Amino acid sequence: MRYKSSLRVNLSALKRNVEKVRALTSDKKILFMVKADAYGHGIIPIVRYSASELGISEFGCATLAEAIKLREDLPDLEFEIFVFSDLDLDLDFAKDSYLNKRIIPVISREDDFDLILADDDFKHLPICLKYNTGMNRLGLKHSKVAEHIQKLKTSGRNEIFHLMTHLSSASLSMKRNKRSDEQNKIFQEIKTNYNEAKINIVNSSISNSGSIEQKFGFEESHIRPGMILYGPTTLIPKDRGESFWSGENLSTLETYIIDCFEADKGCPVGYGGHPIPHEGIVAHVALGYGDGVTTWYQGCEIEHMGFKGKILGPVNMDMTAILFPSTAKDRIKSGQVLTLWSSSNEVLNIADKMKTISYQLFCGLTLRLPRKHYLEENHK
């Protein structure tokens, strides 16, 4: 744990992002994706605030363990939890968890579909199906819809609580890339098949962040945003112009300068003794790969006190060195608070520079870094 480095998470900004998503989608119902510890933002405070203050009543996890943690840590709040990928139906306590903790598995494998229909204990479980319409990751086969209909009817089911599919290419311009259109077409055919078989579809969804950003998939009852509610656009750099999203980044990655000193060009710094490329002020800050700030951060630009610094050579487990120009002398001092990112643009600049995506920056932060949640009105 650290005392003076943290990921500060602005819940007031989450409120404004939710309002923006509602305005953009004409109030579609939100199934908020909070897998991987709410994309590194701390799942419990994020869900507590969203469920109690923002009127969000459905949340999506990837694993059964995440869902159980949510239920156990927030016993007083009413909301639905969906588990998307790692259902763990073979574990002996899984059945008890789904039935007695009110957790809904999203069925995306043929085996799980059969298992749930065959087990009488599951007969009151809401049926949620996710179809593969072209992503070829998880998903029921759309070529088997007739068989699924038959099996549902045989087991006395005439309702699907939530029908879903997931888009493979929502982060690409949908004007130029037609894959989302093709997937949507297949999804609509699946819905038609169920309607014709008189199986009622209560809810449906297709849109993840990239799709919402491009106003795609709004015929369905629900949207399933993850990343945009945490802030950044999910479109690839060259297609960002197509995004209708302008959310606020929730997180500020804050640390402080443990020590700093002047150094000449060529001075070897840290493990491996990599020489610095020019003279300047070397500042060591209290974040390293033990916190999830990996060696990928090398070369990223960080602004501090109006000076542009660059992250130096191998980042260390506990510290990161930043080289500032010599003109920063007397302005950059030990003990100062230093921010690695705060705005969506800063997050995206770092991610782009590292040739990665904001998802990995956020999910990579470890638990050594405390998450500090706040509301603007309680904090100045």
Ligand SMILES: *Cc1c(COP(=O)(O)O)cnc(C)c1O
């Ligand atoms: C993670 C996930 C989402 C949300 O994706 P974002 O790109 O973060 O909006 C939506 N649907 C499914 C099935 C997911 O796994």
